[in-house]
Amino acid sequence: MIETNTNYKTQILEAKSGYFGRFGGAYIPEVLKPNMDALSQVFFESIADKNFVNSFKKACNDFSGRPTPVTYLENLSKQIGGAKIYLKREDLNQTGAHKINHCIGQIMLAKRLGKTRIIAETGAGQHGYATASVCARFGMECTIYMGQKDYDRQRPNVFWMETLGAKVIPVQFGSQTLNDAVIAAFKDLIAHPEETHYLLGSAVGPHPYPVLNTWFQKMVSEEAKEQVFKIENKLPDYVTACVGGGSNALGIFFDFLDDESVKLVGIEAGGKGKTPGEHAAKVSYGKEGIFEGYHSYFLQAEEGNISDTHSISAGLDYCGVSPILAYLHSEGRIQFDAASDVQTLDAMKMIAKYEGIILALESSHSLAWAIEKAKGLSNEEIILVNGSGRGEKDLFITMKHLQPESLQFFMEKQISELRDE
Amino acid sequence: MNDELCRSKVDLIIEKEQTEMTQNMNSIMAHHIIGYPTLEKSYEVVQTYIDSGIEILELQIPFSHPTADGITLTEANQQAVENGISLENCFEFYEEIKRYAPDTPIIAMSYLNRLFSYGIEAFCDKLSTSGVNQIIVPDLPFDSPVAEQINKHQAVQLVPVIAPNLNDERLSAMLNLQPDYIYMMSGFNTTGQQFELHPNAQKIIDAIRERTNAKIGIGFGISRGEQVKAVNEIADFAIIGSTLKIAIDENKIKSKLDQLLLNS
Numbered sequence: 001m002i003e004t005n006t007n008y009k010t011q012i013l014e015a016k017s018g019y020f021g022r023f024g025g026a027y028i029p030e031v032l033k034p035n036m037d038a039l040s041q042v043f044f045e046s047i048a049d050k051n052f053v054n055s056f057k058k059a060c061n062d063f064s065g066r067p068t069p070v071t072y073l074e075n076l077s078k079q080i081g082g083a084k085i086y087l088k089r090e091d092l093n094q095t096g097a098h099k100i101n102h103c104i105g106q107i108m109l110a111k112r113l114g115k116t117r118i119i120a121e122t123g124a125g126q127h128g129y130a131t132a133s134v135c136a137r138f139g140m141e142c143t144i145y146m147g148q149k150d151y152d153r154q155r156p157n158v159f160w161m162e163t164l165g166a167k168v169i170p171v172q173f174g175s176q177t178l179n180d181a182v183i184a185a186f187k188d189l190i191a192h193p194e195e196t197h198y199l200l201g202s203a204v205g206p207h208p209y210p211v212l213n214t215w216f217q218k219m220v221s222e223e224a225k226e227q228v229f230k231i232e233n234k235l236p237d238y239v240t241a242c243v244g245g246g247s248n249a250l251g252i253f254f255d256f257l258d259d260e261s262v263k264l265v266g267i268e269a270g271g272k273g274k275t276p277g278e279h280a281a282k283v284s285y286g287k288e289g290i291f292e293g294y295h296s297y298f299l300q301a302e303e304g305n306i307s308d309t310h311s312i313s314a315g316l317d318y319c320g321v322s323p324i325l326a327y328l329h330s331e332g333r334i335q336f337d338a339a340s341d342v343q344t345l346d347a348m349k350m351i352a353k354y355e356g357i358i359l360a361l362e363s364s365h366s367l368a369w370a371i372e373k374a375k376g377l378s379n380e381e382i383i384l385v386n387g388s389g390r391g392e393k394d395l396f397i398t399m400k401h402l403q404p405e406s407l408q409f410f411m412e413k414q415i416s417e418l419r420d421e
Numbered sequence: 422m423n424d425e426l427c428r429s430k431v432d433l434i435i436e437k438e439q440t441e442m443t444q445n446m447n448s449i450m451a452h453h454i455i456g457y458p459t460l461e462k463s464y465e466v467v468q469t470y471i472d473s474g475i476e477i478l479e480l481q482i483p484f485s486h487p488t489a490d491g492i493t494l495t496e497a498n499q500q501a502v503e504n505g506i507s508l509e510n511c512f513e514f515y516e517e518i519k520r521y522a523p524d525t526p527i528i529a530m531s532y533l534n535r536l537f538s539y540g541i542e543a544f545c546d547k548l549s550t551s552g553v554n555q556i557i558v559p560d561l562p563f564d565s566p567v568a569e570q571i572n573k574h575q576a577v578q579l580v581p582v583i584a585p586n587l588n589d590e591r592l593s594a595m596l597n598l599q600p601d602y603i604y605m606m607s608g609f610n611t612t613g614q615q616f617e618l619h620p621n622a623q624k625i626i627d628a629i630r631e632r633t634n635a636k637i638g639i640g641f642g643i644s645r646g647e648q649v650k651a652v653n654e655i656a657d658f659a660i661i662g663s664t665l666k667i668a669i670d671e672n673k674i675k676s677k678l679d680q681l682l683l684n685s
């Protein structure tokens with residue numbers, strides 16, 4: 001049924017050196033080398049071991065409700081009057097996003113390595129939340145690093161992580177956001193290399209993380225390809241995903257990489273504008289660099305310093321992008337574009353109104369692109385969007401934008417009730 | 422400032438001999454972040470190090486996100502970046518210090534992205550014309566493709582940073598590069614945390630000594646005279662960073678140096 005013209009899939013999975021063209025690598029302090037080598041070895045052994053692969057699948061099915069469906073967004077598509085838009089429902093996963101997929105995979109590797117302790121970074125708290133969940137389920141001690149700023153503004157997620165038994169440590173240096181949490185987690189790993197597995201949350205970082213998280217996410221496209229084909233008897237014409245670090249994008253792109261007819265489009269956070277500090281679009285506006293262990297595109301200030309980022313969605317608010325995506329972009333296989341904060345909020349409102357789905361702000365970036373694109377296409381054509389997460393987590397941000405008065409009223413009411421108690 | 426910095430070589434040698442005669446001093450590599458707390462003050466501080474008898478200087482180019490530094494040096498890095506310290510400022514700093522103390526070895530230190538954005542080869546050219554021939558890049562494995570570019574450069578050598586978990590195979594690979602200096606982490610810490618010499622350290626040092634004359638420094642977490650003395654017994658010099666940064670903040674740099682340097 002499917003024509004194969006290139007071999008990007010094998011090329012990526014067989015890159016045991018961790019280089020994808022000039023991108024990737026493992027630019028780490030020597031002290032971390034044994035740790036990364038051991039992780040790499042156990043990963044490549046495990047994916048060749050049927051028992052491991054089956055237990056991974058079973059855990060995803062039993063714990064996270066896989067396979068997730070694809071939903072034809074019929075009302076929305078007709079409203080736009082162009083291509084048919086399909087949504088892969090990763091929002092229906094345990095903890096509400098695709099992040100759980102690589103969390104399940106990595107914790108199983110950590111068990112194989114005999115580790116007893118998991119650490120992770122988190123920005124908004126989505127990855128920390130998923131990590132805390134698998135740690136509770138698989139019986140591992142869990143420490144989550146979170147920038148002080150994120151810790152303060154995402155307090156509800158801190159509460160859930162703590163309820164799941166995790167210790168959440170606010171990071172007080174730097175800009176006190178995601179980057180600083182990544183750095184704090186690496187420092188923890190340097191200090192406790194024997195017992196700790198660092199469960200990194202995207203397809204970024206030193207080898208083997210990019211390929212490892214891509215592998216644990218690729219079932220998303222394997223499922224979606226079959227699901228769309230079953231309904232439409234053809235492959236989608238476009239596949240699109242939002243790009244923070246790139247884990248959900250690689251998940252939904254992977255199985256289509258060698259299908260030349262399928263155009264792949266990564267959507268970055270266009271934020272408020274093109275000025276540095278107002279967006280988080282690495283491929284669109286960033287520069288090549290080597291940081292946090294890998295060679296890729298980064299948002300940079302002068303002379304190699306790393307610059308600040310902005311996005312309405314915390315999950316896309318990060319300075320780097322997967323070296324695998326950087327490579328596939330340099331090869332011309334994946335196109336990149338950006339959606340602004342405003343376009344994203346509009347898309348989020350539209351899918352809620354016409355389809356009854358509350359979509360994450362991250363995923364709403366790619367939906368925004370799909371809505372624009374669909375207008376210029378015929379109704380024979382298909383766009384598949386990765387619905388990487390659900391939007392309930394964004395309550396405070398979306399409400400602040402859409403109904404600031406109601407939010408204020410609610411908060412004041414809550415506070416006065418607390419005071420009266 | 423240039424004139425003030427230039428002292429005659431003879432003066433320096435006499436001074437050095439005097440200190441060596443009068444005291445039995447510890448060997449120390451003092452670390453400083455260029456531009457902390459200001460560029461002016463950096464010149465002053467580093468001259469004080471030299472005048473007090475510091476043997477080697479490790480002069481770091483500040484970086485916005487120093488992934489392997491502890492909280493103390495992270496703050497200093499960020500302060501220097503905020504001060505707007507450019508690479509040009511750093512190269513000039515090397516030149517000036519070299520002019521002030523031509524016999525004091527300088528080892529540059531920088532995170533990889535600052536070299537990468539300048540161009541590795543251009544960076545090495547500029548570094549060597551500024552009088553510096555050694556560089557520590559903490560996030561650059563000594564056998565990566567980028568490290569090879571540095572290793573190929575005629576005038577610049579990469580100083581490997583190793584830890585007590587280095588296995589035999591990696592040790593051999595590292596020694597094949599014939600480094601003049603080797604930087605060894607005292608244990609599994611980032612800079613500025615508790616000092617504790619890992620039991621494997623001695624074993625690795627013995628293995629290095631058997632095969633080369635490379636000078637070995639031990640660093641991470643050293644803050645007291647006894648620790649410096651202990652390190653001097655097994656390695657060539659102690660590397661001190663965070664403690665000196667704190668001393669700068671507390672305006673106690675001279676007394677701290679005395680404490681650390683006196684081997685009594």
Ligand SMILES: Cc1ncc(COP(=O)(O)O)c(C=O)c1O
Nearest residue numbers: 244245246247248315362388389
């Ligand atoms: C729902 C959702 N989508 C996307 C992302 C972005 O990450 P990535 O690019 O790795 O998929 C996040 C990150 O937190 C997320 O929570």
